[in-house]
Amino acid sequence: MKSRQIYTFFLPDLIPEGLLNDSVAVVIDILRATTTMTTGIANGAARIVPCVGVDQAHLTKQRLSEANLALAENTSPSSVLLGGERLGKPLPGFDLGNAPETYSPESVRGRTIVMTTTNGTRAMDRCRGAKQIVIGSFANLSTVVQHLSQSQRVALVCSGTDKHVTCEDVLFAGAVTDELIRSAHGSDLPWEINDQAELARSYWRQSSGPDRFPTMDSILAVFRRSLGGSNLIAQGRAVDLEFAAAIDRFNVLPILDQRSWEITAAPM
Ligand code: MLT
Numbered sequence: 001m002k003s004r005q006i007y008t009f010f011l012p013d014l015i016p017e018g019l020l021n022d023s024v025a026v027v028i029d030i031l032r033a034t035t036t037m038t039t040g041i042a043n044g045a046a047r048i049v050p051c052v053g054v055d056q057a058h059l060t061k062q063r064l065s066e067a068n069l070a071l072a073e074n075t076s077p078s079s080v081l082l083g084g085e086r087l088g089k090p091l092p093g094f095d096l097g098n099a100p101e102t103y104s105p106e107s108v109r110g111r112t113i114v115m116t117t118t119n120g121t122r123a124m125d126r127c128r129g130a131k132q133i134v135i136g137s138f139a140n141l142s143t144v145v146q147h148l149s150q151s152q153r154v155a156l157v158c159s160g161t162d163k164h165v166t167c168e169d170v171l172f173a174g175a176v177t178d179e180l181i182r183s184a185h186g187s188d189l190p191w192e193i194n195d196q197a198e199l200a201r202s203y204w205r206q207s208s209g210p211d212r213f214p215t216m217d218s219i220l221a222v223f224r225r226s227l228g229g230s231n232l233i234a235q236g237r238a239v240d241l242e243f244a245a246a247i248d249r250f251n252v253l254p255i256l257d258q259r260s261w262e263i264t265a266a267p268m
Contacts, residue, residue: 003190006180008156008173008197010165012126015157024151025130026144026176027256028137029159030168031228032098033120035137035244039100040083041265042139042250044109048263050121050256054091057082057116064112081108084116088235091116100139100243123159124256130155133256135263138172138219139249145179147253147266154180156197167226168244171219173197174204219245 007023009015028034037048049064051057065080083096083103090097096107098117115121127133136144136156148154156176158169177197184191193201207214207222223229223241232240253266 003192005153006193006197008200011160012123020130023153023155024132025127025155026134026136028169029120033117034135036100038137038139040103040108041254042252043105049114050124051116057114061114080112083113119159135254138247142248143253161228170200174200177201
């Protein structure tokens with residue numbers, strides 16, 4: 001019998017060389033990069049350009065603003081914004097931090113956002129060469145699962161926090177794995193999963209109540225215990241945990257195109 005594969009990696013450093021080549025990679029940074037990017041794209045950002053470094057982000061903004069001005073005289077340079085964080089805090093000279101609710105339609109619609117974050121944009125960089133790169137979060141869980149259900153090989157890439165495994169990313173990987181396996185039940189194309197996917201799935205199921213999904217409270221309890229979550233609470237950003245714990249806020253599939261290195265919404 002033929003099978004399909006789900007690989008989970010608790011950290012980008014755990015991905016074996018070459019494994020992503022024929023995989024759809026889902027980058028996961030629940031607190032907060034991929035939640036915030038999903039929100040920005042759902043709220044109408046024209047594109048998000050992920051950068052690893054702060055200097056690279058400034059240079060990219062400058063290049064894109066100049067290109068805009070050359071193309072259309074009346075395009076304001078402010079149509080390109082800088083967003084992101086270091087140590088969880090907004091960066092000097094940046095227009096936006098990394099709090100998902102600040103990526104509102106009023107701030108992002110029609111704009112290009114050049115983003116750099118501590119772990120999330122680095123994990124995206126590690127996924128170069130994958131068959132496709134998808135941005136995943138609880139905010140678009142069902143849309144991501146629906147898309148992956150058509151795939152042969154899936155790699156769920158947890159960004160972690162400062163090179164440490166982090167519970168909220170593993171929880172999401174478990175949710176995706178569980179949903180894919182459930183929806184393939186009885187099919188002649190079952191999913192094979194690696195040990196990290198097995199662990200993530202058990203973690204998700206252990207957090208679940210009698211229903212299919214854990215409650216928002218049980219997801220929040222996981223976030224509050226995690227390294228990334230407790231860092232954000234210490235900075236007065238508990239509200240971001242609540243935002244990130246809500247499942248299926250948006251029906252949007254952000255895809256990172258590897259040639260342009262831009263995240264845009266896949267046509268639905
Ligand atoms: C990350 O990329 O690690 C996150 O954006 C961190 C954060 O939001 O504080």
